[in-house]
Amino acid sequence: MSSAAAPAASRPWWRVLAGNQNRNLWFWAFVGPFFVGLLIFVYIPILWSLYLSFFDARNTVTPTDFVGLQNYATMLTDPNFLSSLGTFALFAVFIVPVTFVFSLGLALAINRTRWFQAFYRSAFFLPTACSYVVASLVWKMAIFNGLPSGLANTVLSWFGIGNIAWLSITDPPWYWLVLVTLRLWLQVGFYMILFLAGLQRIPPILYEAAAIDGAKPGWQTLRYITLPQLRATSAAVLVLLLINAFQAFDEFYNTLSSFGSYPPYARPPLVYLYFIAFGREQNLGQGSAGAIILAVLVGLVTILQLRFLRERDGARR
Amino acid sequence: MTSAAAQRVRAPHLSGGGVRQPPLERAGAILRTVLLVLGALLFLIPFYLIIRTALATEPEIAELEFTLWPAKAQWQNFADVFSNSQVPFARALLNSVLVSVVQTVLTVVLAALAGYGLARIPYRYSGLVSGLVLATLMIPAAVTFVPTFVMVSSLGWVSSLRGLIIPGLFSALAVFLFRQQFSDFPRDLEEAGRIDGLGYFGVFWRIVVPNTGAVFAAIGAITFLASWNAFLWPLVIGQDPNSWTIQVALSAYTTSQNPNYSQLFAAATIATVPVLLLFVGLQRFIRQGYESTGSTG
Incomplete structure (x- = not known):
């Protein structure tokens, strides 16, 4: 009688929680372990850092000295922090376009080659399996070691160019060449794979139609078919390149620091943050403020970039 | 259109060294x-x-x-390399193997389960949970190393395998890729399983998992590579040399005074060749995995 009148009320509360056919239970059995971990190791740390960023937290994670926005003010007026953003900008100006052009060029060339496609693809893709630490070691100690026996100086000597101390001088800042070529070598294959996948998704019929319409193969088809068809891939590549450049740490740390100390120049944001939070001071309050400023910056850049690309995409249609 | 005609119009984009090329x-x-x-x-x-x-x-x-x-x-x-007095390379290699293997297995298990739950089990707050998971994709992992260190050090996990492994297990990207794959899985097959009396887990374990080996291989291989090559987190958490991974050990030796060059490069070879072989063997899966990463942006 009651079951007909109010079926929901008659069900005990645990049945309601468990859901129809225990679906809610099953959902949490599947998703729960991951989700709890995500809360504990991603969300809570971020909130905790937000809390820490308002305290004077040197060498401690349970501070008592509330300083308000002082850490943010310190960070945003610290010339070293601002110059770390400058270092990132400079690095991005080099690495983003260079990697973009090279990976696109490689993908186009390999896509058009008939023989040994798999070999070329593997050769350029292989470095992505290498760690930045190992690459830094090779770049620092075998290619750009600044000695006459280094590979770069050996090659230059064939052209009568004298020895260059690549990493130990700042004027001219040759270390940029070292850092950019290193990251290019390690990353270009990854983006090449993305472009190759994008190229393979272009329907061949478009090229057939263009040929019928009299488009010349080469520049015209590239400009009016291939590149527009790759727009989504290009957008993804640009966002990934920028975010990855922003997170640069490994190769800077490993090529530039020696005997346990890092030079005062060429500190990208994460290197700067690392030394604030884990250097002599262990200033976790200021480090947290820095982490939050950087996270907000990355988020903003990503959103702006995606919106910009989407708008342009919309405008074209 | 005859095939010969099709061949002729297709020619511009196919290219190569044909006989009648201009x-x-x-x-x-x-x-x-x-x-x-x-x-x-x-x-x-x-x-x-x-x-x-x-x-x-x-x-x-x-x-x-x-x-x-x-x-x-x-x-x-x-x-x-293994008798080097400055850096405990043998221990570092062992740590790296343990961390990478455990991290790969657990990441794949956790992410596959979560991906399947989000893709297939109807739940009122499923959208909210999805949103919370995907939002972490917007936050680059490297920016959270200070917050995560705060958390892990308060748990007392500094310089421990737990501290190296556990914080890295919760990859929203892996969940996202699994969810995408499982959403594309033919529902008919799953329905057939349900009719045969399988529950959610039975369908997942006996029908979905055996038929989506490629995505497991892809995500597993990518996770392993990332874990093996990781540097910043192991550097931050490994404050005691006994908890160094091979990358941290290499870095410490590179930046030390007067490293022995040939031993340094021998250690680098040991750290690189096994993953290189794995990479070559699983290249196809890794490529497919990266391709789907790229298309998600």
Whole structure:
């Protein structure tokens, strides 16, 4: 009688929680372990850092000295922090376009080659399996070691160019060449794979139609078919390149620091943050403020970039 | 359209060294091949340098001239790595193997379960949970290293395997990729399983998992590589040399005073060759995994 009148009320509360056919239970059995971990190791740390960023937290994670926005003010007026953003900008100006052009060029060339496609693809893709630490070691100690026996100086000597101390001088800042070529070598294959996948998704019929319409193969088809068809891939590549450049740490740390100390120049944001939070001071309050400023910056850049690309995409249609 | 006609109109984008190619296109094809071959060789040089230096003697490395190949390959260097007095390479290698294997297995299990739950089990707050998971994709992991360190150090996990492994297990990207794959899985097959009396877990374990091996291989291989090559987090958390991974050990030795070059490169070889072989073996899956990463942006 009651079951007909109010079926929901008659069900005990645990049945309601468990859901129809225990679906809610099953959902949490599947998703729960991951989700709890995500809360504990991603969300809570971020909130905790937000809390820490308002305290004077040197060498401690349970501070008592509330300083308000002082850490943010310190960070945003610290010339070293601002110059770390400058270092990132400079690095991005080099690495983003260079990697973009090279990976696109490689993908186009390999896509058009008939023989040994798999070999070329593997050769350029292989470095992505290498760690930045190992690459830094090779770049620092075998290619750009600044000695006459280094590979770069050996090659230059064939052209009568004298020895260059690549990493130990700042004027001219040759270390940029070292850092950019290193990251290019390690990353270009990854983006090449993305472009190759994008190229393979272009329907061949478009090229057939263009040929019928009299488009010349080469520049015209590239400009009016291939590149527009790759727009989504290009957008993804640009966002990934920028975010990855922003997170640069490994190769800077490993090529530039020696005997346990890092030079005062060429500190990208994460290197700067690392030394604030884990250097002599262990200033976790200021480090947290820095982490939050950087996270907000990355988020903003990503959103702006995606919106910009989407708008342009919309405008074209 | 006959196939011959189709062949002719398709020609512009197919290219290659056909017989009736116009000279300009032919020159382009030759130039392209030359550049690709040179580029590919250039890209393999660093691997050659690692092995060459690993097999050389210290005096050969100290020479003024570039040494193309050591006069006699010093295989002894590889054994010497493990008796290095400055850096515990053997322990670091063991740590790396433990961390990478455990991290790969657990990441794949956790992410596959979560991906399936989000893709297939109807739940009122499923959208909210999805949103919270995907939002973490917007936050680059490297920016959260300070917050995560705060958390992990308050748990007392600094310089421990737990501290190295556990914080990295919750990859929203892996969940996202699994969810995408499982959403594309044919529902008919799952329905058939349900009719045969399988529950959610039965369908997942007996029907979905055996038929989506490729995505498991892809995500597993990518996770393993990332875990093996990780540097910033192991550096931050591994404050005691006994908890160093191979990357941290290499870095410590690189930046130390007077490292032994051939031992350093021998250690780098040991750290690189196994993953390189794995990478070559699983290249197809890794490529597919990266391709779907790229298309998600």
